[in-house]
Amino acid sequence: MRISTLVYLVRQGLKNIVRNKMFSLASVATMAACIFLFGCFFSVVVNFRYIVEKAEEGVAVTVFFDEGLTEARITQIGKLLSDRKEASEISYVSAEEAWDSYQKDYFGEDSRLAEGFRDDNPLANSDHYEVYLSDVSVQDSLVKYIQGIEGVRKVNYSSAVANTLSDINILIGYISVAVIVILLAVAVFLISNTVTIGISVRKEEIAIMKLIGATDYFVRSPFVIEGAIIGLVGSALPLIAVYYLYRSVVSFVLERFTILSLDFVSSKFIFSYLVPISLVIGLGVGLLGSFSTIRKHLNV
């Protein structure tokens, strides 16, 4: 195709958009709303995943031993645990270390509070292994296995936080998919309507083009370009809004809620995925809207 032809077709596509200003605007606005929501949900979901992953990293199973278990057996249990693929890391905490850590956590700098226990470790027999999980979802099977090991008195575990976060993440995922699918359908419908009006306005011109000897692609291209431009503009505009909104929300939360010591995914990381995905969705919806209409109304 000649460059001059391409320029001509793009100009015709743009003319179509300008001719049907109101419909084009409605299509762009719907597309923009769709991508804006997608961007918001995407940012929330990615951050939730990030928080869940962080939380999973901190989830550990604590393994206590029978009273008076020999050191050799404890080492043996440690070997059994470290051989499990569910365990990403294990560490041994002696009764003394456990007591030291407890004092630090609960008495802080005030060592007088622990004076009464100087010669009597209240956490004797609480030496244990801390087993960190490779994935929180395999916790149950690992716990079952550990409980079956001879010499193990008790296994402490809790995945409530991680599981709740996972559940919320999945719920947000479902809601966002549902809302986005509905909005995408509306966007396809509106773009299709815009193109239909463009075709009816240009009916006479199309008839002349066909009689003069224009090829199918020449007749159809301006409408395809029209749909693609609406889709791309409708997806690019909200990305700018989502970008500034994300940065504002993150800096607001970090400033106001320092006590929560929250950590967010960087906007650079989010947008390195969000921009191409959104543009592809925009382009796809635009093309789908125009192609479906052209097939129905433009019998060339």
Added chain:
Amino acid sequence: MISLENVSKEYAAGIPAVKNVNLQIDDGEFVFIVGNSGSGKSTLIKLLLKELEPTEGTVMVNDIELNKLKHKEIPKFRRDIGVVFQDFRLLKDRSIYENVAFAQRVIEKSPKRIKKRVPEMLKLVGLAEKYRSFPKELSGGEQQRVAVARALINEPRLLLADEPTGNLDSTNSWEIMRLLNAVNKKGTTVLVVTHNREIVKKMQKRVITMKKGVIVKDVPEGGVLGEN
């Protein structure tokens, strides 16, 4: 060359618009097709442009058998045919220059060629100085001349004109006919559908008369036309 063999076209079952037509028009001929409304003249033009498929028979235009022409080959076939309509069918939102250039743009001619050809064609139809005007600023005769320029710019072998003088006064009608005659003299086959018997009589060209979808008379160039 145009050739129709036993061509019939029915829009509704049992009601033929064109019935068993046999016709041959050689390259370089100037032919009038006359007849009342509903005689099948416009259907004949549509069959020649492959806008319609015949119910029966074979249509050949510019040595191409239209029944065998594939959909994707139609644009190329139509580039060898120029068409002029009674209602001009100009694009109202474009200048005269753009209306004529349009015919070249849709068949993807280079900008250089368009810049050269459009002024030439406008000069040929006597509208070189009005290239910036819009259709509504021109008289009916001028608009039809623009339509002729658009039909001729791609140098077609065949020019089909469907009632080209139907909306024009006598002076403008004669101007258009002189233009078509000049085009024919340069070798283009011209087929004109018309109601204007005065023009048909004076032009002394071949005249085919249709009635109720059938060719009832075919008078050769210079022949005696008679009353009907």
